[in-house]
Amino acid sequence: MASEPHLKCCVVGGGPAGIFLGYLLARSGVSVIVLEKHTDFLRDFRGDTIHPSTLQLLDELDLLDDFLPMTDFQSKQLKVSLDGKTLDGPSFAHLRTKCKFVGFVPQWDFLNLLSDKARQFPEFDLRMGTEATEAIREHGKVVGVRCKSEQGEHEVHADLVVAADGRGSTIRDATQHQVVETGVPIDALWFRLDKPEDDDGHTLAWLKAGHMLVTIPRRTHYQVAMVIRKGSFDLIKSDGIDAFRKTIGEVCPPLRDAASKLAGWDSVKLLTVQINHLTQWYEDGLLFIGDAAHAMSPMGGVGINLAIQDAVATANLLVGPLLSSTLTTDHLRAVQSRREPAARRTQRLQARMHAMLLGSNAAPDRAIAVPWYTRAIVWLFGPLLRRIAGQWIGMGFQPERIETKPADR
Numbered sequence: 001m002a003s004e005p006h007l008k009c010c011v012v013g014g015g016p017a018g019i020f021l022g023y024l025l026a027r028s029g030v031s032v033i034v035l036e037k038h039t040d041f042l043r044d045f046r047g048d049t050i051h052p053s054t055l056q057l058l059d060e061l062d063l064l065d066d067f068l069p070m071t072d073f074q075s076k077q078l079k080v081s082l083d084g085k086t087l088d089g090p091s092f093a094h095l096r097t098k099c100k101f102v103g104f105v106p107q108w109d110f111l112n113l114l115s116d117k118a119r120q121f122p123e124f125d126l127r128m129g130t131e132a133t134e135a136i137r138e139h140g141k142v143v144g145v146r147c148k149s150e151q152g153e154h155e156v157h158a159d160l161v162v163a164a165d166g167r168g169s170t171i172r173d174a175t176q177h178q179v180v181e182t183g184v185p186i187d188a189l190w191f192r193l194d195k196p197e198d199d200d201g202h203t204l205a206w207l208k209a210g211h212m213l214v215t216i217p218r219r220t221h222y223q224v225a226m227v228i229r230k231g232s233f234d235l236i237k238s239d240g241i242d243a244f245r246k247t248i249g250e251v252c253p254p255l256r257d258a259a260s261k262l263a264g265w266d267s268v269k270l271l272t273v274q275i276n277h278l279t280q281w282y283e284d285g286l287l288f289i290g291d292a293a294h295a296m297s298p299m300g301g302v303g304i305n306l307a308i309q310d311a312v313a314t315a316n317l318l319v320g321p322l323l324s325s326t327l328t329t330d331h332l333r334a335v336q337s338r339r340e341p342a343a344r345r346t347q348r349l350q351a352r353m354h355a356m357l358l359g360s361n362a363a364p365d366r367a368i369a370v371p372w373y374t375r376a377i378v379w380l381f382g383p384l385l386r387r388i389a390g391q392w393i394g395m396g397f398q399p400e401r402i403e404t405k406p407a408d409r
Ligand SMILES: Cc1cc2nc3c(=O)[nH]c(=O)nc-3n(C[C@H](O)[C@H](O)[C@H](O)COP(=O)(O)OP(=O)(O)OC[C@H]3O[C@@H](n4cnc5c(N)ncnc54)[C@H](O)[C@@H]3O)c2cc1C
Pocket: 012, 013, 014, 015, 016, 017, 018, 035, 036, 037, 038, 045, 046, 047, 048, 049, 130, 131, 132, 133, 164, 165, 166, 167, 168, 169, 170, 171, 188, 271, 272, 273, 274, 289, 290, 291, 292, 295, 296, 297, 298, 300, 301, 302, 303, 304, 305, 307
């Protein structure tokens, strides 16, 4: 089997975690190959929100001026429509960052920008259309991966393999690392709707009559998610597409006309929502980050930003040992110690939000609703809660700074 020259690092997965890590390692002179199984980044419904914490990192890397013109929409304060009344939601105005807003950008544009910029570093090698199929172990240590592409099968050997291959991680299965699942009572139905011309796009979440919609603005259309009880898609389908269109129009009146043009069930994609975590993120020669270590729910839209913060912490802690060939499992443990508390706190908060909306028993006939006591708390502590929620969504529990330096070239 063909084999690549030995590298310092092999990253499996070209999502937000993998591409950001590849960029940072190569920028510091660490030879890195990033393997991405798809031939492009063009996949819809992968999450399009770039939060102030990530915008700050892009500024630290001098990439902000390239990034900002790509955003379809920037939101300084998210709004929520509850039973037809528009309420102010999380606000970012008070954050101590350069950009006090969430930028909405198609994820493929973001990943294309980062990978194009990373290609300027000679140490960066991105292989699209290349799928890692298993980990190679020698004397109990992971020393690389086997992969396949159109050119056939080959091996990549590296001092460190980083599995950033998402919540269905192949490397996790191949190395028999078990995830602990947190029960999740929701799934999401995703579809595109035309954007009404007079719409300002500021209201992101719509709750009414037992239903919840999230509308993510793009330049010409909305990506819409209907949050549903897990396993209830067949029931929804059995009511027919007209009933579905009608529900959308009732919950989100500005999209009533657009909803009436929704073609049919083929244009509605079911995305299952999961929350899980690995108890140990590493073994000798192997590290898991991003959704591969802790799959996030879409609640709060924070998964991409957490994955990127994992990548930053990984580079901060591992560039030195990788460059000096002194990497040990203690360094990998340090990455987990740094990132796990923030990931787990975020997941616990997401699980609480699920329970709040659907109750803990998720009975099939339980509607999605905001309970009276939550409404009372929001009414009493509105301004403070908007700041706290803005801090959590905007920055996360453990924002990272870039501590690595560019290589002397
Ligand atoms: C329905 C839904 C909506 C969401 N919306 C948002 C949102 O709006 N904002 C937000 O911040 N987060 C959102 N999230 C969460 C977010 O998508 C994830 O937390 C985030 O994408 C994790 O990034 P990652 O790089 O770890 O993994 P991923 O984004 O999953 O990337 C993994 C990459 O690895 C590749 N890959 C997989 N296996 C292999 C292999 N064997 N070999 C090579 N490549 C491989 C995949 O093709 C993929 O490109 C949402 C999640 C769900 C389920």
